[in-house]
Amino acid sequence: MNPVERQDDDSLKIYLPHAEGLVLCSLPQRIEDLLSQGDFNQRVADRLFPVAYEDAGKEAEYRKLLGDDLKKRKLESVKAFKATLENWDITQSGVEVTIAAELVETWLGFLNDMRLYLAIELDITENDWSAGLEPDEEMSEELALLHLLTWLQQCILDALGFVQERYIPEGEEPDGREAEET
Amino acid sequence: MLPATTFVIDSGSFAFAGAPLASGEPGTVSLPDTETDTRLDRIWNVIVWDDPINLMAYVVYVFQKVFGMSEQLATRHMLEVHKEGRSLLTSCEREKAELFVSRLHRYGLQATLEKQTG
Structure with a gap:
């Protein structure tokens, strides 16, 4: 069952178990710190603020024109995400959060930035994220978080009508691997 | 007159x-033909690149949001990125192309501009 429900006013209601809810609430501080540092991992910077031009001169012109716009917008999305989480409800079964319709896009963007950040930290370059793990190896905290955020982002997209299974080419698994023949 | x-x-x-x-x-x-060349010089391609992290459904969502594409067209571009590694999304004047690229970056997609040739 999808833990994300679309309401009549296009807001989304998310129901999460306590543990997952608490993990979610710890995220804004993590990425806010990261964006405020300014001197974070160059690979993370390159991915969150990618180049638009191959030509260095044109890229410099573009960056000058853009200024801090992208960074400001990303920080705004962290704040909006944080503000939503401040109004969560703890119920017997877990945590309940409502995302206003106008913030759904911000949430999706924030979750994606967080996933990109984790993927860089984990050095993920293949569609199959667990490819480097030995069969009995336990997932790191970061990889478990990446899976949790991916699942949540997918649940939100599902609730909006963007169901991942519809887009996966025939003969492929959701993680990009080729399906095993049965 | x-x-x-x-x-x-x-x-x-x-x-x-x-x-x-x-x-x-x-x-x-x-x-003269140079006018045509000047026009081409002003046209830039907006290219989006493959990424192992962005979900297929998310990419379709972003294409629809940024370019107002139909779901069918957005899906076609997403699958092209997935299979070929890149997709040409639109060709337009530089200023507009930069705007599209900055919006794609805001959503976390890897996009670049290329001058149209030929």
Whole structure:
């Protein structure tokens, strides 16, 4: 069952178990710190603020024109995400959060930035994220978080009508691997 | 009566206002090929690149949001990125292309601009 429900006013209601809810609430501080540092991992910077031009001169012109716009917008999305989480409800079964319709896009963007950040930290370059793990190896905290955020982002997209299974080419698994023949 | 002294510019030719625009007609002057080259010089391609992290459904969502594409077209571009590693999303003037790229970056997609050739 999808833990994300679309309401009549296009807001989304998310129901999460306590543990997952608490993990979610710890995220804004993590990425806010990261964006405020300014001197974070160059690979993370390159991915969150990618180049638009191959030509260095044109890229410099573009960056000058853009200024801090992208960074400001990303920080705004962290704040909006944080503000939503401040109004969560703890119920017997877990945590309940409502995302206003106008913030759904911000949430999706924030979750994606967080996933990109984790993927860089984990050095993920293949569609199959667990490819480097030995069969009995336990997932790191970061990889478990990446899976949790991916699942949540997918649940939100599902609730909006963007169901991942519809887009996966025939003969492929959701993680990009080729399906095993049965 | 003489035609007005303003010019009407239309791709590849210009004419006095009121005069027919078809090439070879009186009042129409064909522009040299360099004009076509200049036009091409102004057109930039917006390219999006494959990424192992962005979800297929998310990419379709972003294409629809940024370009107002139908789901079918957005899906076609997403699958092209997935299979070929890149997809040409649109071609337009530089300023507009930069705007599209900055919006794609805001959503976390890897996008670049390339000058259109040929």
